[in-house]
Amino acid sequence: MTSTEPVLQRALDRERAHHDHCRSVLAEMVEGAQEHVVTGEDVSASGADAEALGYRLRSRAKEMRELPPGPLFFGRLDFTETEAEAETEGDRDGEGGRALHIGRLRITEHPAAPPLVVDWRAPVSRAFYQATAGDPRGVAVRRRFGWAPGSRGESADLTGMEDEHLGRGESRASAIVAREIERPRVGPMRDIAATIQPEQDDLVRAGLGDTVCVQGAPGTGKTAVGLHRAAYLLYTHPQRIRRGGLLVLGPNPTFLSYIAEVLPALGESGVRQSTLAEEIARHPVTRTDDAPAAALKHDARTAEVLRRALYARVAPDAAGDLTVPDGSYRWRVPAETLARVVADVRDEQPPYTVGRDRVRARIVGYVQERAERRAGPRPHAWVRGVERSRPVGAALDAVWPRVRPEEVLAPLLGDPSVLARAADGVLDADEQKALLWARAPRSWKSARWSAADLVLLDEVAGLLEHPEGYGHVVVDEAQDLSPMECRAIARRSAFGSLTVLGDLAQGTTPWAARSWRTALAHLGRPDAAVTPLTTGFRVPKEVVGLTNRLLARLGVDVPPARSLRGDGELTLRACAPGAVPETVVDAVRHALARQGSVGVVAADPDVPRLRAALDAAGIPAAGPETPGARLAVVPASVVKGLEYDHVVAVEPAAIAAAEAPEGRGLHRLYVVLTRAVSRLDVIHARALPF
Structure with a gap:
């Protein structure tokens, strides 16, 4: 459709007027969000409640102020009367009516009023992407709007529109979508909210608990799918996602700068976008491995070598009898009892630091039980005194010593005998030789670390205690991850879900995956569904x-x-x-x-x-x-x-x-x-x- 015909010109004028009205209402929403910050800081509530409320209000106001300029809607749905009634009754936000404009965020004059624009992520908006002539989903007309390239949201930039009468069985390819996809690429990556295809929409709207792996051929929009899924989850599960956090991992800073504007354009600015190297950076990278050493350090077998090296420090028989003073009395913990406690805890395979705490707790429990038989219940201060006593601390350091990741890895890579004991039956002699540093430092404090060493340090840190995880992690270019890098990501998503994006054909690292099943197993999600995207919208x-x-x-x-x-x-x-x-x-x-x-x-x-x-x-x-x-x-x-x-x-x-x-x-x-x-x-x- 073109704007030269009188009827269409009048329709365009009405849509431009609606856009002007939406722009005014949005400005009022931004101003209102700031006013809520001011009033919300003076509330009758506990200090913690007031602080939490103030944080939410300030975050919302900041997000609205920082919305990038652009058109406020890109589509419209005209429903049949019966479907409009059903949508009004069923949609959780109350968005329903004869016609709904679809945009990147919800715009309404009042929270209880019908929306002027519905967020593209709302359930009712799904029909915009999924409705067909064969399955119209109650949609009579789907309208797409054509905006001038690079528009900052001026109503005059609305230059055309296209109606698809699905209720009449009309189906055709969209020229507006084709022009948008083929528009020249200058600058950072753009969002695709206006052009999401049905198979992409299915992936974007996958459930929060679902780990999704997308095998995407070049130009199929897999990166955009991952980013839009992140935006969808933030919209659909805001409290759960923001409580756990959402992380987008890219292969390098250049890639992150390229995708940096997509989520803010969709109204989501509180997402951490990083590289795995940044997430695990305990030290600067000041050394480079040769190819054989790097390959071994990224090999999954190295995880077992590190585990052995760490737990070799646990020595159940290292302490003799333990004597704990209690005033003028002395409590004795026999050496065999202490050894049995250590062995039992080790068999439970907790994180190393947790294991140390359990050993301490069971030693104290043993002493407490005998003390209470003699003199009745012991107060909390007495228990704390036993925990902190010098003999208990010395015995604990002997059987389950404190350790830093660097104190495990530096001797392992610097001392052939330490490596031989930990790698026996896992790495052969040539592999052990390749793994050793050419020159061992005097101590871990003077060690120079390679990029692969940082992956190993992160593995040991994960054995010591579980890292704080994220509610959801989006991993792009995942085919290039090594097994050990996958394990680092798995630790950070142990209680969350993943969106795994990649293309096995684009694997360029020496350890790149050749099978998604293998990679997903290392990511801790061996049964995750793998969905191929083979239709390219970008590459000719x-x-x-x-x-x-x-x-x-x-x-x-x-x-x-x-x-x-x-x-x-x-x-x-x-x-x-x-x-x-x-x-x-x-x-x-x-x-x-x-x-x-x-x-x-x-x-x-x-x-x-x-x-x-x-x-x-x-x-x-x-x-x-x-x-x-x-x-x-x-x-x-x-x-x-x-x-x-x-x-x-x-x-x-x-x-x-x-x-x-x-x-x-x-x-x-x-x-x-x-x-x-x-x-x-x-x-x-x-x-x-x-």
Whole structure:
């Protein structure tokens, strides 16, 4: 539909007027939220209640003030009369009526008044994504609104609309959705609330207790699905999620900066977005492992070696008889009784620190029982005195000593005899030799730690005591996690749920998963459902056809992708070996003459040479850390998760060869080729690997 026809023009005018009214009401809601903060700070309640109320009010006011500008609605549902009545009666927020506008947040003149805009996450909104001509779900008309690209929410930016009369059995592809999906990618990732597809909606609205694993081909929107699921859970279970916390884990800071604006655009600003390296960083990384050592440290078998090394410190027979003073009296705990207590606690396999506390409690209980037989019940102060007595502390330190993770790991990696005892039957002699530090530090305080060492320290810390967990964790690019990294995430979600996102074909680390079942087992969710997404909305058919040829060589059980995008371009440019920089400059000039972002992606060692060639040609280029840049030169090692309208992939054979020792070069190339949203130029002087 276009706005040139008089009837449609009048309809557009009515919708623009509604949007203006919504804008005014939203401004009043923001002002009202701030007023509630002021009045809520003076309440007749306990100090704790008042503080909790004040925190909630301040948080809500802050969220509303920080809402990014943009259109307030993107769709509308006109229900049949009977369905409208049912929705009014059944929806938990009372949203129902003849017509409902769907947007990124609920807008209402008064909490008890019918909403002017319904939140896309509300139950009644699901029909917007799921209704079809065959199953209209009571929807007579589904309307989609077309907004000018980059609109900040001015009503004049509402330029068109599209009605689908589902009640009449009408069904057609949406031109507005197609334009939105194909819109040039410049800047950070956008939300997809207006364009969620039914299969994506099913995943977004999965229950809080469900762990969901999404095997998503490039361009299928798996990252967006994960972020929208986070927003949905925060809306549907606000108290439970905020009490436990919600964590989004990305592969690197560049990726996190790219996705940083999605959740705030959906009205959710209280979510921690981090990398696993940040979550486990006990020390700076000041050392680099060689490939064999890193692979062993990420191997699940190392967890057993660490457990043995820790519990080797428990020595049931290390203390003799224990004598506890009680005034002029002395209580004796025989050595065999103490050893039996320690052995019993160890058999219970509690966290190490909990085990130490149990041993102390049972020693005190043994003494208390005998003291009460002699003189009756003992007061609390007496019990505390026994707990803190020097003999009890000395005996406890002998049989179950205090320990830090560093005090376990440093001797293990620095002393061959310590490692041999802990790794016997788990790692062979060559593996033990590969794991040892070349030069042991004098103590753990002077040790230099590698990135893999921090994973091991986190494992030991988890054996000492369970870390504070999250209510829900979204893990993106999960195929690249090692078994030990998966265990670190499992500890942080022991009592929550997970959204696991990834693509086995894009696994580029030496320990990348080849099976989701194996990865999910290490994440502590062996029975979680794995849902494939194979329909691409981002990568064009021409590029998908090329990458599917490469997919067959990757050795992973992943179905070929298919694309709904027929508007893409693929160009293969062969050139002489010395002419690669010149050819890249020419390709970039042509790319910059068109709309959209441009990414030049090459093997990491080739990036400086290409940047120099572009600088010499007077073409300034940013790095991957600048999401809004028109032109970026990106090392292949950090391009995962990013996307550009036009990708210039330089020397595929060099990209593949750069990671040949780990056997993941073709996987890295697969990632590079699938970063293109509209156009892909492949420049090569060497034979193509596909």
